[in-house]
Amino acid sequence: MKYELHFISIVAVMALSVPLGAFAISFSSQADMSLAVSPEFPRPGENIKVGVRSYVFDTLRANMQWYLNGKVVASGRGVAEQIFTADKVGSVMTIRVEAIAADGATYETSAVIPISDIDLIARALTYAPKSYRGTTLPTPGSVLEVYAVPYLYSGGAKLSAKNLIYEWSVNDQKISTQSGGGRVKLRAELPNLSGGEIKVSLKASNLSGSIYAVRSIKIAMKSPEVVFYKNDSLTGRGISALFNLRIPAGSAFSVIAEPYFMAMDSLSKAAILWKVGGLDITQASETPRILEISAPKDSSGGSTDFAVSIADATKLFQKAVGNLTVFAQ
Numbered sequence: 001m002k003y004e005l006h007f008i009s010i011v012a013v014m015a016l017s018v019p020l021g022a023f024a025i026s027f028s029s030q031a032d033m034s035l036a037v038s039p040e041f042p043r044p045g046e047n048i049k050v051g052v053r054s055y056v057f058d059t060l061r062a063n064m065q066w067y068l069n070g071k072v073v074a075s076g077r078g079v080a081e082q083i084f085t086a087d088k089v090g091s092v093m094t095i096r097v098e099a100i101a102a103d104g105a106t107y108e109t110s111a112v113i114p115i116s117d118i119d120l121i122a123r124a125l126t127y128a129p130k131s132y133r134g135t136t137l138p139t140p141g142s143v144l145e146v147y148a149v150p151y152l153y154s155g156g157a158k159l160s161a162k163n164l165i166y167e168w169s170v171n172d173q174k175i176s177t178q179s180g181g182g183r184v185k186l187r188a189e190l191p192n193l194s195g196g197e198i199k200v201s202l203k204a205s206n207l208s209g210s211i212y213a214v215r216s217i218k219i220a221m222k223s224p225e226v227v228f229y230k231n232d233s234l235t236g237r238g239i240s241a242l243f244n245l246r247i248p249a250g251s252a253f254s255v256i257a258e259p260y261f262m263a264m265d266s267l268s269k270a271a272i273l274w275k276v277g278g279l280d281i282t283q284a285s286e287t288p289r290i291l292e293i294s295a296p297k298d299s300s301g302g303s304t305d306f307a308v309s310i311a312d313a314t315k316l317f318q319k320a321v322g323n324l325t326v327f328a329q
Helices: 002-017
Strands: 034-038 047-053 063-068 071-077 081-085 092-100 106-114 117-124 143-151 165-170 185-189 197-205 211-220 225-232 236-242 244-247 252-260 271-276 279-281 290-294 303-311 319-328
Touching: 034 092, 034 106, 047 092, 047 106, 081 092, 117 197, 117 211, 143 197, 143 211, 165 185, 185 197, 236 252, 252 303, 252 319, 290 303
Parallel strands: 225 319, 244 319
Antiparallel strands: 034 047, 047 081, 063 071, 063 092, 092 106, 117 143, 143 185, 165 197, 197 211, 225 236, 225 252, 252 290, 271 279, 271 303, 303 319
């Protein structure tokens, strides 16, 4: 029994005398080495920057080996950053890095990146003629609707939009009243301030709090404006905008003022004021935005300035104005 104790003590002394670093065996944790992924929730085709971080060893002097879905894609000393391209929606990219530090210690870490997407479709509740082919634009004091169309996956299966939790924000201020389960639509009244830009953000997650995607869009606010068109009682509004107009003396015609991107609720209660040569006139037409104009036979060579104002008295920036000069020839 005395011999066994003596033997153990000798072994212990020998183990303590072995220089540190003689064995290449080490145990790493996420705190030893991690991956920084940007953007955190990439969309298909987007570049993903992945960098190695460590407060334990010098990454510039470490020998790195990078794997994408199990295949080596890069290696070398100090190769601490890589750029990847996000795959198709529904795919999963597993990025793993093995590192051998300058002292021979080994480390390993990985990141699993699901590729999902959310389309944000904005629609301003502002006016445009039926023939207008573009998207109506938001103006100060108007209402903006944003719809989310998610393409989110988990474990290879597409997630149901109604089973997700949506957190909406406008200009980084959370809209709690319109956030929650299955709430894929945001309806926001824009501030009654001239110009500026609106940022709408959305975070989609599940009941346990796992985030699947974060998306945002920026929308510039415009000012309402009037565009004039010829108007015919039989064929309706012309297709070409008028900025100035030349007509034969002795003729008559009508023009219509179209208040592009004026808020729909403001347009319904707006006051319409016409001026001719700077003087207010009374509009007798059943449609206040239509003005009947005639050029006397003796008006050849002259010109007349017409102006219209379409304004909501309750909203300072819900006002559209336009000017038209008519030349008689």
